[in-house]
Amino acid sequence: MRITGVRPWLVKATSSYWGEYLFVEVTTDEGISGWGEITSTTKIANRALAAILKQVSGQIEGEDPSRIERLWHKLFRSFTYMGSRGAACECVSAIDIALWDIRGKVLGLPVYELLGGSVRDEISLYTHPDQSKFTSDAAVVAEITDIVKSGHTALKFDPFPYQGDRERRDGYLDGMLSRADERKAADLTALIRQTAGPQVEILIDAHGRFDVPTAIRLCRTLEEAGQIDWFEEPVPPESYGALQQVREKVNAAISVGERAHTKWDFVPILEQKLADYIMPDVTWTGGITEMKKIAILAEGYYVPISPHDAGGPINVLAGAHVMMTVPNFYRLETSRWDLSGYNELMHTRLDNSSGALKLPRIPGLGIEMNRDYLEANEIKTA
Numbered sequence: 136m137r138i139t140g141v142r143p144w145l146v147k148a149t150s151s152y153w154g155e156y157l158f159v160e161v162t163t164d165e166g167i168s169g170w171g172e173i174t175s176t177t178k179i180a181n182r183a184l185a186a187i188l189k190q191v192s193g194q195i196e197g198e199d200p201s202r203i204e205r206l207w208h209k210l211f212r213s214f215t216y217m218g219s220r221g222a223a224c225e226c227v228s229a230i231d232i233a234l235w236d237i238r239g240k241v242l243g244l245p246v247y248e249l250l251g252g253s254v255r256d257e258i259s260l261y262t263h264p265d266q267s268k269f270t271s272d273a274a275v276v277a278e279i280t281d282i283v284k285s286g287h288t289a290l291k292f293d294p295f296p297y298q299g300d301r302e303r304r305d306g307y308l309d310g311m312l313s314r315a316d317e318r319k320a321a322d323l324t325a326l327i328r329q330t331a332g333p334q335v336e337i338l339i340d341a342h343g344r345f346d347v348p349t350a351i352r353l354c355r356t357l358e359e360a361g362q363i364d365w366f367e368e369p370v371p372p373e374s375y376g377a378l379q380q381v382r383e384k385v386n387a388a389i390s391v392g393e394r395a396h397t398k399w400d401f402v403p404i405l406e407q408k409l410a411d412y413i414m415p416d417v418t419w420t421g422g423i424t425e426m427k428k429i430a431i432l433a434e435g436y437y438v439p440i441s442p443h444d445a446g447g448p449i450n451v452l453a454g455a456h457v458m459m460t461v462p463n464f465y466r467l468e469t470s471r472w473d474l475s476g477y478n479e480l481m482h483t484r485l486d487n488s489s490g491a492l493k494l495p496r497i498p499g500l501g502i503e504m505n506r507d508y509l510e511a512n513e514i515k516t517a
C-alpha cells in the first residue's frame with residue numbers, strides 16, 4: 136500500500152466555535168483513506184495550515200503508510216530551520232492521526248488496540264457550558280443545571296468578562312483586569328459552584344491572558360469564590376518563569392499545555408514541576424504518536440494528562456483512543472456537552488451519555504465522515 140496524497144478539507148459548520156473545521160484526508164492506492172483534524176482558532180491560521188498541508192503532500196506520496204514513526208520524523212525534520220513547533224507540528228499531527236486511522240482499518244482493529252490495549256472501558260469527560268447563553272443569573276443556573284442533569288461531573292469555563300471582545304479574548308495586551316471585572320468573575324464562579332453542587336469539579340480557564348501579579352490575584356480570588364479544581368494557563372505560554380512565579384503563590388492546581396508542541400515542550404514543565412495537570416491537544420502537539428509519548432513522560436512524574444479540545448469530532452476521538460491506553464489519565468475535554476452538532480459531519484454517532492465517551496470496537500478511529508456534507512460545505516482555499 137502506498138500513500139497517494141494529503142487532502143485538506145476546510146468546511147463550514149455551525150457546531151464549530153470558529154464557524155469552520157479543518158479536517159485532513161490521507162489517501163492510498165488501495166482505496167483506504169484515513170482522517171485527521173487540525174482545526175485552529177482563527178480563519179487565517181486555518182488557511183495557512185491548509186496551504187502547508189498541500190505542500191507536504193508531495194513529501195509523503197509513494198510512502199508506505201504503515202511506517203508512521205518514520206513519516207512523523209521525515210515531516211517534522213523538514214521544518215527544522217523554519218521552526219518545528221507551531222504550524223509545522225500541527226500539520227504533522229493531522230497526518231499522523233490519519234495514518235493511525237489507516238493502520239487500524241488495514242488491521243481491522245481500533246487504534247487503541249494498537250497502542251497497548253485498553254486500561255479502561257470508557258473515557259471520563261469534562262465539558263463546557265455555552266457561555267453565549269449567560270445573559271442573566273437565571274440563564275446561568277439553567278445551563279449549569281442541564282449539564283449536571285446530563286451526567287457530566289466536571290465543567291470548565293472562562294469567567295473573565297471579555298465575551299464578545301475578540302481582541303481582549305485572543306490577545307495579550309497589558310495582561311491586567313480591573314477590580315470590577317474581577318468581582319464579576321468571582322460572582323459567576325460562586326453562582327456556578329452553588330448551582331453545580333460540591334461534587335462537581337470546576338475548572339477555570341484563564342486563556343493565558345494575564346501578567347504575573349494579575350494572575351496571582353485572580354487565582355486567589357476564585358479559590359475563595361468557588362473551590363476551583365484547576366486554574367488553566369494563568370499566564371501566556373512563552374514564559375515558564377512567569378508560570379513558576381504564579382505557581383509559587385497560589386494554592387489551586389495548575390494546568391497547562393494546549394499551546395505546547397511535542398514531548399520536548401513538556402520536559403521543562405515536568406522537570407521544573409510547573410503544573411499539576413498537563414493538557415496537550417492531539418491535533419496540535421504532534422498527533423497520536425506524540426500524545427502517547429507525552430503521556431508516558433508524564434507518567435514518570437505521576438502527573439495526570441487531560442487532552443485539550445477546541446475542535447471537532449476527530450480531535451475528541453483521537454485523544455480518546457490514546458487515553459484508553461494511558462494509566463495517568465484525568466479527563467478528556469469536549470468543547471461542548473451536547474455533541475449532536477457533529478452529526479451533520481459524519482455518519483458515526485458519539486455516545487457521551489453520563490458524561491463519559493464510549494468508543495465502539497470499530498477499526499481505526501471508528502469514524503465515517505459524511506462526504507456529501509463535506510463537499511457541499513467546503514471552503515475553497517488557494
Ligand SMILES: [Mg+2]
Nearest residue numbers: 340342367393
Ligand atoms: Mg484553554
